[in-house]
Amino acid sequence: MIKSIAHVTVYVLNQDQALDFYKNKLGFEIGDDMTIEGGFRWLTVHPKSQPLPELVLAEPKEGPMFTKDASEKIRSLIEDGAFGVGVFETEDCQKTYDELVAKGVEFTQPPTEQLYGIEAMGKDNSGNWFSLVQQAN
Amino acid sequence: MTTNSQFKRLSASREYIADSYRDPFSVTSIAKNAYMSPFHFSRTFKKVYGETPNEFLIRLRIEKAKKMLITENMSISEICERVGYISVGSFSSLFLRQVGMPPTLYRRTLWALSSEAFRYPSQVIPSCYAYHFLGKSVN
Numbered sequence: 001m002i003k004s005i006a007h008v009t010v011y012v013l014n015q016d017q018a019l020d021f022y023k024n025k026l027g028f029e030i031g032d033d034m035t036i037e038g039g040f041r042w043l044t045v046h047p048k049s050q051p052l053p054e055l056v057l058a059e060p061k062e063g064p065m066f067t068k069d070a071s072e073k074i075r076s077l078i079e080d081g082a083f084g085v086g087v088f089e090t091e092d093c094q095k096t097y098d099e100l101v102a103k104g105v106e107f108t109q110p111p112t113e114q115l116y117g118i119e120a121m122g123k124d125n126s127g128n129w130f131s132l133v134q135q136a137n
Numbered sequence: 138m139t140t141n142s143q144f145k146r147l148s149a150s151r152e153y154i155a156d157s158y159r160d161p162f163s164v165t166s167i168a169k170n171a172y173m174s175p176f177h178f179s180r181t182f183k184k185v186y187g188e189t190p191n192e193f194l195i196r197l198r199i200e201k202a203k204k205m206l207i208t209e210n211m212s213i214s215e216i217c218e219r220v221g222y223i224s225v226g227s228f229s230s231l232f233l234r235q236v237g238m239p240p241t242l243y244r245r246t247l248w249a250l251s252s253e254a255f256r257y258p259s260q261v262i263p264s265c266y267a268y269h270f271l272g273k274s275v276n
Contacts, residue, residue: 007263007266034207035257036258037257037271038259042262042266049185049186063270063271063272064269064271
């Protein structure tokens, strides 16, 4: 039986800029930031109160995984907002939304009543969308 | 239940611990600054963050030490001091308990595995990432 999810990959355009966003805007903390032999930067972040799963912030650089063409296509899709990080939970959607807006986080939908709670939708600084959800009790 | 103001104070305390991880640690004084008793502070901290303030500090110091052991050419005693410990013996015991091997062996093992000086070997990350991003075979 699979117990839990440990790592989820989020493709970003620039790891330094993504780290700035997730750490200084969303308030996440760094799990690992290591340069591996071969130059690959293993960079993970997570909310302070939840060490796992970690988001692996990875650049879709040309290499064993991506051809130059594939890398460029992925980067273009990220910029176009084709990918999502997922859903972040908060105890107070409006309050967190206000705090993040004040920090310059871009939202495409303000806090809105949904069947499952209150949800706002935003984007990271690469273009990946995410939801901010306050679960209905 | 943790109130909003308590959460803010806890969060500020946690950041303080993280920022001053090299300094001597006193849960009593940090709890006092958060307007809580040491016991209540530690219990609430653990409830919110899953570890006590002391466990958080130890984890942080050991993680910093692990990184320095691989990426810096400093001696074990220098690293011990840099992460806030005075006694190399206590630091080494703590490191062994947390990591499963003493700092010297940790450094020797990882340095031997890496093909580049002061960089981590691919074995420290999940194989699927090593394979896809570095072209390293699983075995």
